[in-house]
Amino acid sequence: MYATSPIAAPSQPSFRSRIGGDARSGYYAVPHRYRLHLSPSCPDCLEIAVTHGLLGLADTLRVTWLPAVPDAPDGGHLALRPLYEASWHQHTGPAVPPVLSDGWTGRIVSTHAPDILRDLARRFGGRDNDLRPLGADEEIRTVGRLCEGIVAAVRRAEEPGADRAVREAALAELPAVLGALEDRLAVRDHVLGDRLSAADVRLWVTLVRLDLVHAGHLDAAAVRRVAGHPRLWAYARRLAELPAFGALLDVDGMTRRWHARCGCAGDADRTAGRIVDWAAYAPSRAPEPEPVR
Template sequence: MSITTHPPAYASPVDHVAYGEYGPGRLHLSAGWNRPTYPFQDRITADGSSGYRAEPGRYHLYVSWACPYAHRAAIVRRLLGLEEVISLSYVDDERDGRGWAFRERRGSDPVNGFTLLEQAYDATEKGYPGHISVPVLWDREHGRIVSNHFPDITIDLVTQFEQWADPSIDLYPQPWRPEINKLNAMIYHDVNTGVTRFTHAYGEEREKGHSRVVSALQWLDERLGGRRYLVGDTLSEADVRLWVTLARYDSHYNRDGLITDWDLSGFEHLWGYARDLYRRPAFRETTEGLPAAWDAPHGRDR
């Protein structure tokens, strides 16, 4: 498939005076912090039975350095060695009421020449009124979004692109899928979104949220005391899903001791585990801003 590269085009600078903050009218901002609906949920299949056949050069990922859910997709793509199969570009880290945009800091949109990610949504559903999220999996052939449903995107990368992926990496091994699914659900509810729901809650709900997050982290820390990875004896989807929150724990979620009086290093096994994963290029090369302490010996190979 021929790939068209568009000349650089950029959105104007972030302007909260002119465009407001991102959220109102797009994102559910209730005290309960209910996640928005991700309406584009088509799937890629190796045989094309879904209408979207796995093939090199056809798909593009729009991601953000700032978003942990998009970060997962970037990590999985790199782990699987799919850089030449699925292209990827980054939106700017900051957004105003227009949502994610393409600016010089992170580069232009090489696929469509869009200046705002909203244009990809509008091309898929004219007048789309909902949340403009990343990651976005784009189909060059049909000129539309395949999926913005982040849990499905990484599973499809792992299971439907095996023909081109590194055969030594299986992030979703068949025998372990029930346990991975169970862990993924817990990690998503109690950790990935748990840290954010806690910061948006008040009163009793805030107390419950705090207890839920701390209990989950302590349970995961204990689990990792006797194993190198969360499931089985190799890296899995569950590890990727947890790591993106751990990588942001000190700098974002737990700033000023918001969740715990100690930083990530206070969780003996989670801290070593997080640094162990960081040694892998797929984690290191898709992450910015971690301090030098993350390069300290992790001791997990014991």
């Protein structure tokens, strides 16, 4: 059984229910029952949105788009507050995406991005667009760990007050991680082979985040080291040309969200130093948030 139970502290619950295979599981795959609540500027939400598009779920599982920058004083989204309060009595923390909600009960199913991604692929995806092929789980996890290594390294490098030695040690990790991914693309079109997989979605979102958000905090020499992997960035551009990827980019929203979150002045208009001209692939307008009801 897939029980519905928040598993974190009461002040900020996390919901980890899963979509099962049949009615005995409580939550099971039914067209039009569930809804995703996503902000296009959030990396986890972007990964879910790309996966949703690649699986062709537009008519099966609807999406509510939230503002790029949280609009509640506590850093959450006003539109999500009713869902959080219905799902957790006297919820006091921020109401944040991603959220998978159940239209039958009016409650939250999950806020855990990895679980949502697996359930979209396994419970709603079909054989013709299988993003998690049988036997590929370990390789997908390997690519995921490499992506986590990229984000962890740049976060340590840009940490306010970090001394030079810590910063340099963190930056020294990046070429090895990026190089491992570059090597994968030397003999294949995608990181697992000839077909798109969940690993490609994860890596592409990580590269977008690295360039749009984190590279703006690095010096020119560090950016050159990051950019010195031509196959990797050519791959990022190639995926950005696909509607399921590039059409979901909110370049301005992602930079505004990050600067609002970290409280730094940053350079929200940085374009000359970007490795990829992401705006060339993005739509002229980001997905419109739905009005708060």
